């Protein structure tokens with residue numbers, strides 16, 4: 279299908295409307311719909327692939343399940359390591375599809391080997407675009423208003439053309455793109471003072487820098503209505519500061535992952551996020567793999583993609599921890615999670631050898647504008663910080679990273695630094711955790727709605 283055709287546009291708008299409709303269905307009704315969708319996917323996988331038939335052999339008759347929690351509890355949990363090792367077998371080719379009809383999304387592989395998920399392009403794009411438009415609709419954005427995007431991977435553009443799916447909403451107003459690495463926070467705010475955007479889209483680290491500069495100088499930006507944050511979660515303090523300093527009462531956090539696309543987005547009425555139940559099954563599990571039911575209780579995030587028929591991700595443990603939000607009566611029935619979603623890194627060990635998770639949420643070094651990507655590799659004696667930075671990391675920055683990591687990881691005496699361009703050293707001691715294939719820096723999938 280031609281992805282720029284009117285037919286595609288009308289399909290996506292129809293899909294958006296369908297998603298919006300399902301977001302207010304009574305819980306029991308939507309659970310039945312999700313179960314039916316899920317059974318379709320499982321039946322497809324087992325009928326097309328011997329690997330999948332074997333992987334799901336412990337299920338009783340797939341069509342006989344009448345409860346979503348029951349079928350989920352009968353399925354194994356898949357982690358990224360397992361997915362990476364078995365991705366060839368997991369893949370189910372679409373009949374007669376050419377290579378160009380697939381798209382591969384690769385994770386950064388921060389605490390596990392990078393995972394490449396091959397998707398059927400048309401399907402992946404439709405779902406992603408429809409979800410993006412759901413978010414625009416929920417927050418009643420007007421495509422004609424001025425928007426400023428701040429991104430690290432693209433050059434500046436004035437009066438740029440926004441791409442689909444935003445063009446499906448009408449002729450866009452002035453849109454600007456600024457590269458966050460080529461401008462100081464002062465320059466970015468100065469620019470915003472000139473163009474007076476209604477909407478600002480950026481990553482949380484850049485927003486934190488703008489907040490600090492705005493507190494210091496007080497640029498006259500009167501026009502801002504909404505700030506949307508993608509790529510990582512914004513902490514509550516920065517959110518409150520940004521709200522008061524920029525006079526905005528809507529800050530939208532989008533929780534995304536390369537493997538899936540949208541996972542959750544901020545509620546139009548409240549601070550919690552709603553999981554995108556039209557496309558994914560979002561579970562929060564305790565240490566014994568039991569569903570966490572109580573709001574506020576921390577658990578591991580496990581996600582199933584209902585629409586990826588080429589690389590089915592079924593009960594995939596993404597490596598984050600989250601909590602259900604308190605029920606609020608906001609009118610949207612998609613499950614609500616608290617905005618504090620963090621990365622769970624259970625490989626770290628205490629001195630007794632017990633696993634001790636730690637979180638890299640909100641560490642100081644995430645604010646370094648020159649640091650574009652990194653991996654952390656744990657050897658028995660050394661923690662290796664393997665990074666890409668331009669023009670490099672200063673010794674002060676290395677000390678900040680050192681302090682941040684020492685506060686989080688026990689049992690590590692030394693932290694060494696290695697830029698991506700240098701070949702990875704072979705350790706002489708026992709290896710605890712090694713990632714063999716560091717990737718070149720790639721853009722976030724979250725930034726693709728631009729083009």
Ligand SMILES: [Zn+2]
Pocket residue numbers: 545546547548550552606608609610614
């Ligand atoms: Zn809500």
